[in-house]
Amino acid sequence: MLTIYELRELVKLLEQTDIESFEVNDEDSSLRIKRRNGNQVTSVHQAPVQTKSAPIVTAAPAVLLPKTETIERPVVIIPAEAPQKSAEVTENLYKIPSPMVGTFYAAPAVDAAPYVSVNDRVEPTTIVCIVEAMKLFNEIEAEVKGEIVQVLVENGQLVEHGQPLFLVKQA
Incomplete structure (x- = not known):
């Protein structure tokens, strides 16, 4: 499972791309992130998976996965400032x-x-x-x-x- 800090870093990195949704699955967990264009809200969901397949990384629409004690809160993303010069x-x-x-x-x-x-x-x-x-x-x-x-x-x-x-x- 990813820590909250790793999730934050992942969301921040995805903000810098045009990717609207992101999914990662492995033997123990599944992570789906989807960004809505309108108000720039990102939903992050991480849940255990019962499969024993190899890790899969795909881009797909976000779907909520059931998990006990899952906290589902949207993460508000503040648009990044325009890129600056090196100095x-x-x-x-x-x-x-x-x-x-x-x-x-x-x-x-x-x-x-x-x-x-x-x-x-x-x-x-x-x-x-x-x-x-x-x-x-x-x-x-x-x-x-x-x-x-x-x-x-x-x-x-x-x-x-x-x-x-x-x-x-x-x-």
């Missing part, structure tokens, strides 16, 4: 945005030093953080030359597509 100017500072929905990590490991800190100099290819999405760790580069002025998110925080991560004073 945009705001008051002479560049914002380095997250290129995807995921979890922000400031360091390559729990016991390691952060990639960058306030007052550190960066080059366009300097790795500033990692954003984890669907168990993939994506290194994020500064894409500008300058000095880190502010770190806008906390380590381990969930970030949205286009959310500013760092403010950089251009050199």
Whole structure:
């Protein structure tokens, strides 16, 4: 079974596509997600399945599956903002945005030093953080030359597509 956090990440990733419905089945569970176009409400249903077949992934209309103790609540989706540039100017500072929905990590490991800190100099290819999405760790580069002025998110925080991560004073 997926955790609530994994479900949230899946819904956020599906928001960035044109997929209207999504279904995943395995030996233990079934998950169906359907998005209605009108008011952007997504229904998420997860239920056990009695079959012993191989995992199946299909796109199909959403159908409610019975499950004891199933909580059926629509998830309201707030439309995402328009895509931003890799670094945009705001008051002479560049914002380095997250290129995807995921979890922000400031360091390559729990016991390691952060990639960058306030007052550190960066080059366009300097790795500033990692954003984890669907168990993939994506290194994020500064894409500008300058000095880190502010770190806008906390380590381990969930970030949205286009959310500013760092403010950089251009050199």
